[in-house]
Amino acid sequence: MKKIFTITMRDIVSSLRDSMIIYIIIFPFILAVILRMMTSSVGATTVNIAVDNSIDSTMVEYLEDFGNVETFDSIERVNKRVNDTDDVFGLTKKGLTYSIIQEGNERASSVDLLEYMVSSYENQNLDLPIEVEVSDIGWNLSPIKQYGGNLLIVFISVFGGMIILINLVEEKQENTLSAVNVSSITRTQYVIGKGLLGFMVPIIHSIGILAILNYGQINYLMVIVVILCIAMISVLIGFLIGVTNDNILGAISSMKMLFIPILGSIFGAIFLGSQWHYLLYWSPFYWAFNALNSIILKEATWSGVLLNCSIIILITGIIFALLSKKIKRGLN
Amino acid sequence: MIKVENLFYSYTKDSKYAVDDVNFEVAKGEAFGFLGPSGAGKSTTQGILTGLLPMQDGLAEVAGYNMKNPSRKMFNKLGVSFEQSNVYGKLTALENLEFYRKLFDVETIEPNVLLEIVGLSHVANKKASTFSKGMKHRLTFARSMLNKPELWFLDEPTTGLDPAIANQIKDVIKEKSKEGSTIFLTTHNMFIADELCDRVGFIIDGVLKLIDSPRNLKLKYGQKLVDIEYKDGNEIKKDSFSLIKEEERLKLNHIINNYEIELMHTKEATLEEIFIKVTGRGLV
Numbered sequence: 115m116k117k118i119f120t121i122t123m124r125d126i127v128s129s130l131r132d133s134m135i136i137y138i139i140i141f142p143f144i145l146a147v148i149l150r151m152m153t154s155s156v157g158a159t160t161v162n163i164a165v166d167n168s169i170d171s172t173m174v175e176y177l178e179d180f181g182n183v184e185t186f187d188s189i190e191r192v193n194k195r196v197n198d199t200d201d202v203f204g205l206t207k208k209g210l211t212y213s214i215i216q217e218g219n220e221r222a223s224s225v226d227l228l229e230y231m232v233s234s235y236e237n238q239n240l241d242l243p244i245e246v247e248v249s250d251i252g253w254n255l256s257p258i259k260q261y262g263g264n265l266l267i268v269f270i271s272v273f274g275g276m277i278i279l280i281n282l283v284e285e286k287q288e289n290t291l292s293a294v295n296v297s298s299i300t301r302t303q304y305v306i307g308k309g310l311l312g313f314m315v316p317i318i319h320s321i322g323i324l325a326i327l328n329y330g331q332i333n334y335l336m337v338i339v340v341i342l343c344i345a346m347i348s349v350l351i352g353f354l355i356g357v358t359n360d361n362i363l364g365a366i367s368s369m370k371m372l373f374i375p376i377l378g379s380i381f382g383a384i385f386l387g388s389q390w391h392y393l394l395y396w397s398p399f400y401w402a403f404n405a406l407n408s409i410i411l412k413e414a415t416w417s418g419v420l421l422n423c424s425i426i427i428l429i430t431g432i433i434f435a436l437l438s439k440k441i442k443r444g445l446n
Numbered sequence: 447m448i449k450v451e452n453l454f455y456s457y458t459k460d461s462k463y464a465v466d467d468v469n470f471e472v473a474k475g476e477a478f479g480f481l482g483p484s485g486a487g488k489s490t491t492q493g494i495l496t497g498l499l500p501m502q503d504g505l506a507e508v509a510g511y512n513m514k515n516p517s518r519k520m521f522n523k524l525g526v527s528f529e530q531s532n533v534y535g536k537l538t539a540l541e542n543l544e545f546y547r548k549l550f551d552v553e554t555i556e557p558n559v560l561l562e563i564v565g566l567s568h569v570a571n572k573k574a575s576t577f578s579k580g581m582k583h584r585l586t587f588a589r590s591m592l593n594k595p596e597l598w599f600l601d602e603p604t605t606g607l608d609p610a611i612a613n614q615i616k617d618v619i620k621e622k623s624k625e626g627s628t629i630f631l632t633t634h635n636m637f638i639a640d641e642l643c644d645r646v647g648f649i650i651d652g653v654l655k656l657i658d659s660p661r662n663l664k665l666k667y668g669q670k671l672v673d674i675e676y677k678d679g680n681e682i683k684k685d686s687f688s689l690i691k692e693e694e695r696l697k698l699n700h701i702i703n704n705y706e707i708e709l710m711h712t713k714e715a716t717l718e719e720i721f722i723k724v725t726g727r728g729l730v
């Protein structure tokens with residue numbers, strides 16, 4: 115265990131001194147920020163609400179799931195806020211009635227949205243299946259956001275494998291692998307130690323991306339499980355290319371070939387009618403995309419997610435069986 | 447400590463052997479020198495004995511483990527210094543050693559102590575990629591000592607080092623040898639082999655030609671020579687005579703009796719000369 119950690123730590127230290135790896139680590143976050151800027155200008159993805167102290171804190175929490183909420187201590191200050199140039203609604207409650215304050219420059223659809231949110235909050239107490247309706251209206255998920263974030267996450271699952279690849283190729287170039295091979299660490303410990311980064315990096319990436327894109331309360335644990343499964347492919351390919359290559363740039367461009375099946379299966383999933391989806395069943399990336407989609411839409415169930423994961427693991431297992439000999443040979 | 451019987455190795459897996467039917471044994475505590483010209487098969491032999499190259503044919507036993515399927519535990523007892531230095535360029539000298547020591551299950555030497563020994567203390571916190579060739583080589587050498595190896599494989603530990611540092615390294619090896627480590631030393635440097643090794647083996651084209659102690663080899667193959675410089679009129683003449691051959695001894699006598707001697711000294715045959723004599727080839 116200690117030795118595994120030693121290998122991983124060395125790779126982390128070394129990676130943080132490699133400008134290419136730093137770039138790989140930062141890049142997905144930049145993409146997510148760009149995506150976020152695009153989506154917030156495309157549709158009414160967020161609602162800004164200013165509330166006074168007549169709105170209780172559970173209501174505020176509820177609203178925060180869907181928009182930005184600012185709290186003020188008096189209705190005058192709320193009014194003043196609403197009068198500012200940006201799109202902000204005021205919300206206050208007198209007795210049992212809510213009133214929405216608007217300036218006139220707000221989008222009409224946003225008003226409907228806020229009305230809907232308020233009423234669905236109140237209806238919550240009646241035990242109505244509000245959650246489902248909320249997704250159906252799709253207000254906080256423009257297609258770009260729904261698919262874009264998902265695509266990005268599946269896409270970046272490759273980056274962990276790429277970091278493994280770079281570290282491995284370096285280890286071959288410098289022939290430090292020989293030194294490791296004459297120490298008492300076992301091959302399995304070494305491989306696990308090297309492989310860990312391939313899972314850690316995409317988990318950090320995906321959580322960061324989801325947070326930046328602000329999908330609200332989705333099940334992060336499910337996301338992590340899916341990421342762990344889909345990252346296996348990239349780790350495997352990272353190892354395979356890493357042990358057979360002595361040139362970093364060449365190795366990376368071979369690894370980039372993975373983007374073809376990824377983009378192929380995801381765009382297939384988005385644009386093909388569902389009767390054609392069976393054409394994509396061979397692709398683990400399809401299953402990952404599929405699972406993430408339901409997670410993002412908050413429709414996912416554990417049994418559904420685990421089914422998709424099993425399929426991914428099965429496909430990965432077959433690939434592993436085909437490649438493991440080659441990898442083992444390369445590590446000598 | 448090492449036992450090798452009928453060892454063969456071919457990189458091309460045919461009858462072009464880089465190691466050709468090699469047999470030898472190294473006793474515990476012994477310092478064994480492996481000498482031969484470039485391409486003789488020295489590194490290949492070390493590669494097989496350290497498990498970096500697979501066993502093809504023959505028998506090799508290292509530190510009590512059969513090299514057909516050695517256990518990882520064996521490496522706790524082994525130290526390996528490589529012909530071509532191999533350290534992590536992005537890590538500092540100290541980080542390189544700190545990383546490597548954690549890969550062993552046995553007690554290890556404090557990295558700073560080792561850096562001091564090989565004269566790298568002043569660059570302990572510099573990245574190895576900024577090091578000169580010789581510095582990297584010393585770091586590789588230092589790394590091989592981390593786990594206080596019982597059996598120490600040294601592939602050209604002094605090659606490419608300046609003479610003063612090479613001498614220091616030689617002293618370190620000598621020290622460890624005295625402390626009881628078994629040493630398998632590959633080198634081109636005959637003086638170091640002569641000084642350090644209890645026995646040496648001469649290998650050429652994969653074939654081990656001869657094994658003996660440096661002293662025996664000198665007695666057997668070396669002839670005592672006398673180099674002499676004398677004045678013949680105004681001319682200074684140089685000559686060299688064997689003390690073994692009667693005819694040459696008489697000539698030498700004649701010179702001593704009739705000329706003014708400028709310089710005269712006896713010379714022992716070096717291992718290198720013996721090597722050339724035995725194998726008919728130089729050591730380069």
Ligand SMILES: Nc1ncnc2c1ncn2[C@@H]1O[C@H](COP(=O)(O)OP(=O)(O)OP(=O)(O)O)[C@@H](O)[C@H]1O
Binds near residue numbers: 457458487491
């Ligand atoms: N990786 C390899 N692939 C194919 N042939 C090799 C390889 N390494 C060495 N050889 C060949 O095997 C033979 C022995 O090489 P080896 O490296 O063992 O020599 P050496 O005695 O260590 O030489 P040097 O003094 O130059 O280090 C040489 O003919 C060499 O060309």
Ligand SMILES: [Mg+2]
Binds near residue numbers: 488489529601
């Ligand atoms: Mg060699």
